[in-house]
Structure formats: C-alpha cells, structure tokens
Amino acid sequence: MYHPKMSKITPIASHQFLFSIFSLLLLTLPLHGNTQSTTTDSEQTILLRLKQHWYNPHSISHWTLPTPPNSNSTTHCQWPEITCTNSSVTRLSLPDKNITGPIPPFICDLKNLTVIDLQSNYIPGPFPTVLYNCSKLKHLDLSLNSFVGCIPGDIDRLSTRLRVLNLNGNNFTGDIPLAIGRFHELRVLRLFQNELNGSFPPEIGNLSNLEMLELSDNAFLLMAIPSSFTQLRKLKQLWIKDSSLIGEIPVTIGNLTELEELDLSNNNLTGTIPSGLFLLKNLTKLYLYKNHLSGAIPWPIEALKMQIIDLSQNNLTGTIPADFGKLTLLSGLALFDNQLSGEIPKTIGRLPSLRDVKLFNNNLSGTLPPDFGRCSNLRGFEIPSNHFTGKLPEHLCANGELLGVVAFDNNLTGELPNSLGNCSSLLIVRVHGNHLSGSIPAGLWTSSNLTMLMLSDNSFTGQLPRTLAPNLSRLEISNNKFSGEIPSGLSSWKNLTVFSASNNFFSGTIPQELTSLPLLSTLVLAGNRFSGHLPSDIVSWKSLTFLNLSRNQLSGPIPDKLGSLPSLTNLDLSSNQFSGQIPAEIGHLRLTSLNLSSNCLTGRIPTEFENTFRNTSFLNNPGLCASNPSLALDICYSGFKTSSNISPWLIAIIVVVTTILVSSAILLTLFHIKKPYQKREHELNSKCEFTRFHTMEELSFKESEILSNLIEKNVIGCGGSGKVYRIKLNCLGKVVAVKQIQNIKKLDQKLEKEFLAEIQILGTIRHSNIVKLLCCISSETTKLLVYEYLENQSLDRWLHGDKCPSTTDSVHFGVLDWPTRLQIAVGAAKGLCYMHHDCTPSVIHRDVKSSNILLDSEFNAKVADFGLSKILVKHGEPNTMSTVVGSFGYFAPEYARTRRVNEKVDVYSFGVVLLELVTGRKANDGNEDMCLADWAFQYYNQEGNHMVDVLDEKVKEPHYLDEMTRVFELGIICTWPRPSNRPSMREVLRILFDCNHQLGFGPSDFPDNSN
Structure with missing residues (x-):
C-alpha cells in the first residue's frame, strides 16, 4: 500500500527499514510449543526472547538489537546484566528487576551459562526444574522470590558442578531432600527463611567442600543437630537459628576447625556448652541465645578472634570466665537472663574493642570494673537487675559514643559520674532503684540527644532546671529528695510525654506553663508540698491519660x-484542700480510676459516679452527698444534701418551683427545635439509599426510625471507624444495632473501603455464628449498617471490662464460667471455619479479636465487623496488602512483616482469643516487652513451668483444669510463629469439640452451615 512518507527512500533509509523488519521477525519467534531453541538462534536472540517472555521489564529496556554499522549501540556482552567469556554468555545477573513470570526452558539454550542470579524478584511457581538442562551451572541464586511447594527429591539433576545454591526467602515447604547431599562441589547452601516444615537430612554432612550452611528461620520437625554435621571440616558459617532444634550441641563440634560464625539461637537446645567450642581459634561470632542451655561457661578460651558472644536467655550458672579478658577483638558481650553469679572480671573493662555490654537479669555482684569505657568506644552499658555495689564507672563516656546507661535495680551508691554531664551522645539513662545520691551533673539535664532520664527511688538532691534536653520524652524522678519549685518558662519541655516526680520536697504552685505541654500523657506530682490553685487553662493536655496530684x-x-x-x-x-462542687463535666470522662477523697468538696456528686465501683472515690468529704446509700455519703434530697439547718418545707418549695421552670424550658425548647429537626430528617430520608439483605418481614421499619434515634444516649459501643447504637423500633418493639461509619462531609478512602467490604461480605453470608446484616443506609454524609442486636454484646467486655460504656443497656458484665467460655470458642470457630472452608471464594476476616465476637442472650458467639475482610481469589493463595491493618496483639508476625495474608492470619488471631479466654489477660498484656501470644509461647517453653499457674483464677476449678490446659496449648499452636505449623480452622474446631463432650457437641456440629 502506498504511503506519502514512503515516496522517497534513500539507500541508507532502505537499509534501516529492512533491518527493522528483520528485528521484528526475530522478536516474533514462537515462545511456546517446542521448548528447544533452533541451532541457528544466537545468544542475543535468546536473551531478547527472555526479555519478551518476562513482559519487557523496564529495568532491562536497554536490551535491544544492534542498529546499523557505524552506530554507538552495544552488543549483548556489553549489557551490565551479562558477563561473557570468549564472546559467550556465562553469567546472567538480574537481581531486583521486578520479574513476575516463570523461568522459561529456553534459558538453558545459553549453553555456557555458569551463573544465574535472579534474587529479589517475584518469580512464582514450584522449583524450576527446567534448569536441570543448564549443564555447566555453578552458581544458582533464586532467593527472595515467590517459589512454593517442595524442593524436588531429584534436585541433584542440577549440574554436578554446582558450588552455590541459594533458595532463601521463598515459601518452600516439606523436607530438605536427601539429594542435597550429592552436590560434592557445593560451597554455599542457603535455605533460610522458608516454610520448610519437615526434616533436614544427615547427608548434608557429606558435603565435604561446604563452607556456608544456612538453614535458619524454618519450622522443621523437632530434630537434634546431626553428628554428621561436625564432619564439615571446611565449614566457616553455620546458621540454624529459630528452627526447632532440640537435644544437645554435639560434643564433636570442636572438629569444625575452620568455623568462624555459629548461630544456633532461639531453639530448644539443652545440656551444657561443649568446651571444644571455645577452642575454635577462627571463631568470631557465637550466638546461642534463647535456648535451655545450663551449666557453667567453659574455659580455657582460645577463640581469640572472637568479636561477638551472645549466650543470653539460657540457664547458665557459675561465673564469667576471666579468660574473656583475653578477647581483645570482642565488641559485643551479651549474657543477660541467666543465673550467673560473682563479679565481672576486671580485665573485661579494659578490652579495647568492647562496644556493647548486656549482663542484666543475673545474680552478679561486687563492684563494677572501673575501666569500662576508658579503653574502648563503649556504646551500650546494660547491667540492671543484679546485686552490684559501689559507684558507676567514671569513664563510661570517655570516647564520646555512649548511647545508654541502664543500671536500675542494683545496690549502687555515690554520685552519678561527672562525665555523663558532657556526654552528648546519650539517649537513655536508667539508674532508678539504687542508693545513689548527690546532685545531677548539670549537663545531663540538657544533653542534646537524651530521650529518657529515669532517676526514681534514689536519694538525689537539687532542683529542676528551667531548660531540659530538647528531645527528652520521659522524666521520672520520684522518691528522691529534690526540692524547690517547678520553674516557669518550660518551652524546652515541649516533647515531654511522662513527668513523674512524686514523693520529693517540691513546693510552690503548679505553673501555668506546665499545662502547655501538648504531648504530656502522664503527670504524677503526688506527695510533695505544692499549694495554690490548679491552673485553669489546661485545654492543651489533649494527650493526658494519667493525672495524680494527691497528697x-x-x-x-x-x-x-x-x-x-x-x-x-x-x-x-485526693488528700488536698480542694473545695466547691465537683464539676459536672468530670462525669463526662471515661475514667477507669478516680480518687477525690480527703478534700473539702461539697454538693452532689455527678450522677455518672453513683455506682458501687466508685465507693471509695469520695470518702472524707463531709460536704458531699449522693442518692446511692452504698457510697458511704450523706443522702441528697431532690438535688440537695439534707441538713438540720434547712427547713424541709423550704426544700419542697424550691423543688416544686424548679420542676415547673425546668418543664417549661423543656417544652419551649422542643417547640423551637421540632420544625428544624423534622426538616433535617426529611433531607436525610430524601437522599438515603436503602439496601435490604433480608425479607420484608424482618425489615418492616423505616429509615426515619433509625436516623431519629442516632443520639448519644443510645450509644453502646465505639471503635476506630465510628459508634454503635442500640435502637428500639417502636413499630415492632424490636431492637437492632446500628453501626455508623463516621458522619463527615466526605468519607475518606479507608473508611469507604471498610464500608464496602462489610456490605460485600455480610450481605451474602448466612451462618448462625456470623452476625446478620439486615440492611444498609447510605448517603453522602452517612453510612449506616443495621444488624441484628445481640443482647450480651462483645466477648471483650465480659473478659476485660467496659471500654465504651453504654447509657441504655443494663447488662452486668460479670464473670463468664469456663463452660460458657468454651461454648463461645466453639461458636466463633464455627463462624471462621465456614468463612475459610465453605465460602466460595474463601473469606479472610483479618481483624479477629474478642471485641469482634458478639454474644446473644444464650451466649452463642457470632463473628462480627468485617470491615477489614479480604476475599481470596483462589483458596489458600496469599494476597499481598498495601498496608498492615488489624489490632496490635492480634495480627500474625508474618502479616506485619510481608503484608501477605491467607487463612493462617485468622488462625493466629483466633489463637490469641483462646489465650484470652483461658488466662483472662488482654491481647497486649504479656509484659512490657511482648504481647500475650509471645508471653504465652515463652512461658510454655520454660522448663519446670506449671500450666495451671497461667489459667484465669476467676474460673479455675479442679474439674476444668484439663480442658483449660488443652485450650491453652491449642492457643499456643494457633499462634505458632511459622504459619505452616498452625492448624486450619477446621482442625481447630475439631480439637475444641474434643475438649468437652459434656457440652453436647457432636458430629452434626461439624461443620455447621445452618442459617
């Protein structure tokens, strides 16, 4: 066909045109059918086919055919991802290129290929057996991809020349095959951070040339370290941490004479540390933390190249070997959480390379080596919870790199070292719980990087400075002998979140400037000599949660x-001289603790506090009265306290007059607001979209009945996305629950997604253990979900108290007995089992927690709040989320790490709920460093523990102990760190059925798909 632009073609243009046609023909060679490339294909053509097979990743867009002669284009051997030897491709290096397709068979048509590096991509599918045809392959790196399934049992069909095999960071499961032991040239084997849940073979010990063996972070079956591993005489690096190891460390580990790094941490190893381990002269890093090793640390020590020793969190006894003082290259020493005793050898303080010392939670005693910090660039010094005496070393910050001094709960005396006042690198100083005295070095108060200064429970003296460290967030100085006033002009205290200064000798008034600290969450000034009025302008305390000004x-x-x-x-x-009435506004606070006793307060207490829960909150205030006689206060009469000085007739007259005036005001107000309200209601009704999910009989009410009752007194719950109301429908006498998704001008994208997710899922699900969604009401400014009302509200309230008190319900949240708790567990498990195994496609809840398990009048459990749910396109396949959502203490560790979700994230969360039911603890209530699941897991793995000690005392009875213990163990299994080790919800439900046949569970209950 003629085209105007083709009317004149010069010889050069003609050549370029023909060359372009030839290029297109090459790129359109078939990619399927015969997997072998023809013998005429050049290596460049194979590479271009590879690029096209992987959908032309932008990162290799420079892979193009050469242009005509005399151009500046490069050949494929000059592409940075390609290495050629004698003009033939020998290395293909494509890490982190966003490759998402599988590896094609024709890759091995590059006949001289010795190195394939495809790490950090998104390559899916099983192990690529097509690579068996790469006969000269020496180095294969497929790490950090999306491979699944088992490592093939015939993997030894890969090239016998293979020296490096790196498969870490994938999703391989099952065993490590025996065939791995047949790669006699192998130097590096890296399989860590997979989902391997079988065994690893002793045949790995046959790899006589192996230098690096990394099997860490898998969920292997309980196995001891094979003795054959100690035959690997060339091994330099052995990593098998967090891999379910049991048994003892082989005594013959001293045979690994070339070993440089050993990491067996976070396992269940027992026995003593073999003495041969410290005789390995090339050993530089030793990690054995979080095991159950016992006995003394062996010596003599000849591993003089040692740089890091971490033996923490074991059961080691005895003293710290003096030979540690010979390790001149040692930079990190961690022996915390053991039972070590005796003194720290003085020579350790003189080690020139020492940077981090962690010896806390032992039985160490004596004085501290005075040379700590003098000879080395010390960064961390952590020795708390021991029995040390004497002074802190003077030269801790001699080299100006010290980040933290943590020495609380010892018997230290004397003053703080003056050098700390000139240590600008300091971040943390925690020396509370000692017998320290004297004044604080002036420079320490203002140290430029200091964030935490904790000096409580000592005998320090002096006054507070006007200026504090600009980054200080936590200042705790209680139980000392500080005096003077809190200085005014506290602009430098702006980042303070905790200020605790109780039981000192402070005096004067509380300055107005203290109320201008916007981040302050805790203020404790009890037990001082403050006087005067409280500052009236305290509106800046938006973050304040804890205020104690007593005594x-x-x-x-x-x-x-x-x-x-x-x-x-x-x-x-409490214990001040406050007077006047208790402000009614105090009653609006949702207080968990209130103490106004021992003051001079008068009048009636706010009606919100008239319950027995507050029976000690108002003692020793002779002028206070209440209507509730159980509060140990005088009885109020019609709003006034009765007194012999006031005539009852006068009181009666005042009451009558007041009643008439109030009634008139109410009627007048209603008259004025009736028409505007009716107008607003009409506008809402005219713009609302009403969507029904059930029969007309169940929905014989109007939108106006819902909208007109969205008032504060009907609130029964609160959450991240809005409030929940209890609404009684006048036409039926029926009660419904209404969840309001924040009533704002324009719903933000996150809340809109939550609303649509709940509509999509609950609108189609029918199950007796999943809350029933009746309808939804949607307008531009209002998103409402109308549910069946469940009389006993949420499990969280029964277990942990009422977080969002209701003004309409009279539910008394007492103690749930064990049979009821087990019944609730079974019901919730049924609902989740239905979602995972019987819905098509499967549904992942992603926010399973006790506050999302609702209870009807018979305490039957129903799973609720599907705003974070995810529907799986294919059952069992992980989905990657853009953000981590859910509730702290409940979401699974792999979800937080990778954002990938499958059914096992719900199993983890449900396991936390089981632990709550059994222990009575909250999900985030382990201790200061861990959540409930971590705490339970650690307790379960402690030797000599007694399971009955963790059970909830409120329901622990002898005939329930066996069931409760079994459910506790099920909670541990469900919250296992490796998702592949967690059971399915179907298996969880079956175990719960087996726990107690007396509850009447039977085969017909499993599974239950009833409406």
Missing part, C-alpha cells in the same frame, strides 16, 4: 476544663 496542699475549685480532656482515664486529686 499536696492544693486548694480552690477543681477546674471544670478537666472534663474536656479527651484521653484522661486516671484522675487522683
């Missing part, structure tokens, strides 16, 4: 603005 001489009224602090949960103003 001072404060006076005047309690500021009503205290009631406007949105986060305040603990308030203690």
Whole structure:
C-alpha cells in the first residue's frame, strides 16, 4: 500500500527499514510449543526472547538489537546484566528487576551459562526444574522470590558442578531432600527463611567442600543437630537459628576447625556448652541465645578472634570466665537472663574493642570494673537487675559514643559520674532503684540527644532546671529528695510525654506553663508540698491519660476544663484542700480510676459516679452527698444534701418551683427545635439509599426510625471507624444495632473501603455464628449498617471490662464460667471455619479479636465487623496488602512483616482469643516487652513451668483444669510463629469439640452451615 512518507527512500533509509523488519521477525519467534531453541538462534536472540517472555521489564529496556554499522549501540556482552567469556554468555545477573513470570526452558539454550542470579524478584511457581538442562551451572541464586511447594527429591539433576545454591526467602515447604547431599562441589547452601516444615537430612554432612550452611528461620520437625554435621571440616558459617532444634550441641563440634560464625539461637537446645567450642581459634561470632542451655561457661578460651558472644536467655550458672579478658577483638558481650553469679572480671573493662555490654537479669555482684569505657568506644552499658555495689564507672563516656546507661535495680551508691554531664551522645539513662545520691551533673539535664532520664527511688538532691534536653520524652524522678519549685518558662519541655516526680520536697504552685505541654500523657506530682490553685487553662493536655496530684496542699475549685480532656482515664486529686462542687463535666470522662477523697468538696456528686465501683472515690468529704446509700455519703434530697439547718418545707418549695421552670424550658425548647429537626430528617430520608439483605418481614421499619434515634444516649459501643447504637423500633418493639461509619462531609478512602467490604461480605453470608446484616443506609454524609442486636454484646467486655460504656443497656458484665467460655470458642470457630472452608471464594476476616465476637442472650458467639475482610481469589493463595491493618496483639508476625495474608492470619488471631479466654489477660498484656501470644509461647517453653499457674483464677476449678490446659496449648499452636505449623480452622474446631463432650457437641456440629 502506498504511503506519502514512503515516496522517497534513500539507500541508507532502505537499509534501516529492512533491518527493522528483520528485528521484528526475530522478536516474533514462537515462545511456546517446542521448548528447544533452533541451532541457528544466537545468544542475543535468546536473551531478547527472555526479555519478551518476562513482559519487557523496564529495568532491562536497554536490551535491544544492534542498529546499523557505524552506530554507538552495544552488543549483548556489553549489557551490565551479562558477563561473557570468549564472546559467550556465562553469567546472567538480574537481581531486583521486578520479574513476575516463570523461568522459561529456553534459558538453558545459553549453553555456557555458569551463573544465574535472579534474587529479589517475584518469580512464582514450584522449583524450576527446567534448569536441570543448564549443564555447566555453578552458581544458582533464586532467593527472595515467590517459589512454593517442595524442593524436588531429584534436585541433584542440577549440574554436578554446582558450588552455590541459594533458595532463601521463598515459601518452600516439606523436607530438605536427601539429594542435597550429592552436590560434592557445593560451597554455599542457603535455605533460610522458608516454610520448610519437615526434616533436614544427615547427608548434608557429606558435603565435604561446604563452607556456608544456612538453614535458619524454618519450622522443621523437632530434630537434634546431626553428628554428621561436625564432619564439615571446611565449614566457616553455620546458621540454624529459630528452627526447632532440640537435644544437645554435639560434643564433636570442636572438629569444625575452620568455623568462624555459629548461630544456633532461639531453639530448644539443652545440656551444657561443649568446651571444644571455645577452642575454635577462627571463631568470631557465637550466638546461642534463647535456648535451655545450663551449666557453667567453659574455659580455657582460645577463640581469640572472637568479636561477638551472645549466650543470653539460657540457664547458665557459675561465673564469667576471666579468660574473656583475653578477647581483645570482642565488641559485643551479651549474657543477660541467666543465673550467673560473682563479679565481672576486671580485665573485661579494659578490652579495647568492647562496644556493647548486656549482663542484666543475673545474680552478679561486687563492684563494677572501673575501666569500662576508658579503653574502648563503649556504646551500650546494660547491667540492671543484679546485686552490684559501689559507684558507676567514671569513664563510661570517655570516647564520646555512649548511647545508654541502664543500671536500675542494683545496690549502687555515690554520685552519678561527672562525665555523663558532657556526654552528648546519650539517649537513655536508667539508674532508678539504687542508693545513689548527690546532685545531677548539670549537663545531663540538657544533653542534646537524651530521650529518657529515669532517676526514681534514689536519694538525689537539687532542683529542676528551667531548660531540659530538647528531645527528652520521659522524666521520672520520684522518691528522691529534690526540692524547690517547678520553674516557669518550660518551652524546652515541649516533647515531654511522662513527668513523674512524686514523693520529693517540691513546693510552690503548679505553673501555668506546665499545662502547655501538648504531648504530656502522664503527670504524677503526688506527695510533695505544692499549694495554690490548679491552673485553669489546661485545654492543651489533649494527650493526658494519667493525672495524680494527691497528697499536696492544693486548694480552690477543681477546674471544670478537666472534663474536656479527651484521653484522661486516671484522675487522683485526693488528700488536698480542694473545695466547691465537683464539676459536672468530670462525669463526662471515661475514667477507669478516680480518687477525690480527703478534700473539702461539697454538693452532689455527678450522677455518672453513683455506682458501687466508685465507693471509695469520695470518702472524707463531709460536704458531699449522693442518692446511692452504698457510697458511704450523706443522702441528697431532690438535688440537695439534707441538713438540720434547712427547713424541709423550704426544700419542697424550691423543688416544686424548679420542676415547673425546668418543664417549661423543656417544652419551649422542643417547640423551637421540632420544625428544624423534622426538616433535617426529611433531607436525610430524601437522599438515603436503602439496601435490604433480608425479607420484608424482618425489615418492616423505616429509615426515619433509625436516623431519629442516632443520639448519644443510645450509644453502646465505639471503635476506630465510628459508634454503635442500640435502637428500639417502636413499630415492632424490636431492637437492632446500628453501626455508623463516621458522619463527615466526605468519607475518606479507608473508611469507604471498610464500608464496602462489610456490605460485600455480610450481605451474602448466612451462618448462625456470623452476625446478620439486615440492611444498609447510605448517603453522602452517612453510612449506616443495621444488624441484628445481640443482647450480651462483645466477648471483650465480659473478659476485660467496659471500654465504651453504654447509657441504655443494663447488662452486668460479670464473670463468664469456663463452660460458657468454651461454648463461645466453639461458636466463633464455627463462624471462621465456614468463612475459610465453605465460602466460595474463601473469606479472610483479618481483624479477629474478642471485641469482634458478639454474644446473644444464650451466649452463642457470632463473628462480627468485617470491615477489614479480604476475599481470596483462589483458596489458600496469599494476597499481598498495601498496608498492615488489624489490632496490635492480634495480627500474625508474618502479616506485619510481608503484608501477605491467607487463612493462617485468622488462625493466629483466633489463637490469641483462646489465650484470652483461658488466662483472662488482654491481647497486649504479656509484659512490657511482648504481647500475650509471645508471653504465652515463652512461658510454655520454660522448663519446670506449671500450666495451671497461667489459667484465669476467676474460673479455675479442679474439674476444668484439663480442658483449660488443652485450650491453652491449642492457643499456643494457633499462634505458632511459622504459619505452616498452625492448624486450619477446621482442625481447630475439631480439637475444641474434643475438649468437652459434656457440652453436647457432636458430629452434626461439624461443620455447621445452618442459617
């Protein structure tokens, strides 16, 4: 066909045109059918086919055919990802190129290929057996991809020349095959961070040339270290941490004479540390932490190249060997959480390379070596919870790199070293719980990088400075002998979140500037000599949760603005001289602790506090009264306290007049607001979209009945996306629950997604253990979900108390007995089992927690709140989420790490719920460093533990102990760190059925798909 631009073609243009046609023909060679490339294909053609097979990744867009002669284009041997030897491709290096397709068979048509590096991509599928045809392959790196399934049993069909095999960071499962032991040229074997859940073969010990063996972070079956591994005489690096090892470390490990790094941490190893281990002269790094090793640390020590020793979190006894003082290259020494005793050898303080010392939680005693920090660039010095005496070493920060001094809970005396006042690198100083005295070095108060200064429970003296360290967030100085006033002009305290200074000798007034600290969450000034009024302007305390000003001489009224602090949960103003009435605004606070006793308060207490839970909150205030006689206060009469000085007739007249005035005001107000309200209701009704999910009989109510009752007194719950209301429908006498997704002008994208997710899932699901969604009401400003109402509300309230008190319900959240708890566990498991195994496609909840398990009048459990749910396209396949969502303490570790979700994330969360039911603890209630699941896992693995000690005392009875223990163990299994080791919800349900046949469970209950 003629085209105007083709009317004149020069010889050069003609050549270029023909060359382009030839290029297109090459790129359109068939990619399927015969997997072998023809003998005429050049290596460049194979590479271009590879690029096209992987959908032309932008990162290799420079892979193009050469242009005509005299151009500056490069050949394929000059591409940076390609290495050629004698003009033939020998190395293909494509790490982190965003490759998402499988490896094609024709890759091995590059006949001289010796190195394939495809790490850090997204290559899917099983192990690529097509690579068996790469006959000269020496180095294969497929790490950090998306491979699944087992490592093939015939993997030894790979090239016998193979020296490096790296498969780490994938999703391989099952055993490591015996065939691995047949790669006699292998130098490097890296299989860590997979899902391997079978065994590893002793035949690995046959790899006589192996230098690096890394099997860490898998979920192997319980196995001891094969003795054959100690035959690997050329081995330099052995990593098998976090891999379910049991038994003892082989005594013959001393045969690994070339060993440089050994990491067997976080396993279940027992026995003693073999003495031969410290005779390995090339050993530089030794990690044996978090095992059950016992006995003394062996010596003599000839591993003089040692740089790091971490033997922490074991059961080691005896003393720290003096030979550690010979390790001149040692930079890190971690022996914490053992039972070591005696003194620290003085020579350890003189080690020139020492940077980190962690010896806490032992029985060490004596004085500290005075040379710590003098000879080395010390960074971390952590020795708390021992029995050390004497002074802290003077030269800890001699080289100006010290980050932290942590020495609390010892018997140290004397003053803080003056050198700490000139240590600008310091981040943390924690020396509370000692017998230290004297003044604080002036420079320490203002150290530029200091974030935490904890000096409580000592005998320090002096006054607070006007200026504090600009980054200081935590200042704790309680139980000392500090004096003077809190200085005014506290602009440098702006980052302070915790200020605890109780039981000192502070005096004067509480300065107004203290109320301007916007991040302050905890303020404790109890037991001092403060006087005067409280500052009235405290509106900046938006983050304050804990306020304790008790046992001072404060006076005047309690500021009503205290009631406007949105986060305040603990308030203690007891033992002062406050007067006047308790502000009604205080009653609006959702306080978990309140103490206003021993003041001069008068009048009636706020009606919100008239319950027995507050029976000690108002003692020793002679002028207070209440309507509830159980509060040990005088009884109020019609809003006034009765008194012999006031005539009852006068009181009666006042009450009648007041009642008439109030009634008139109410009627007048209703008259004025009726028409505007009706207008607003009409506007809402006219714009709302009403979607039904059930029969007309179940939905014989109007939108107006819902909208008109969205008032504060009907609130029964609160959450991240809005409030939940209990609404009684006048036409039926029926009660429904209404979840409101924040009523704002334009719903943000996150909340809109949550709303649509709940609609999509609950609108189609029918199951007796999943909450029933009746309808939804949607407008531009309002998103409402109307559910069946469940009388006993959430499991969380029964286990942990009422977080969002209701003004309409009279449910008494007492103690759930064990049979009821087990019944609830079974019901919730049924709902999740249905979602995972009987829905098509499967549904992952992603936010299973006790507050999302609701209870009807018979305590039957129903899973609720599907705003974070994910529907799986294919059953069992992981989905990657853009962000981590869910609740702390409940979401699985692999979800937080990789954002990939499958059914096992729900199993983990449900396991946490089981632990809550059994222990009575909260999901984030392990201790200060771990959540409930981590705490339970650690407790379960301690030797000599008694399972009955962790069970909830409120329901622990002899005839329930066996069932409770079994459910506790099931919770441990469900929260196992490796998802492949967790059971399915179908298996969980079966185990729960087996726990107690007396509850009447039987085969017909498994599974239950009833409506």
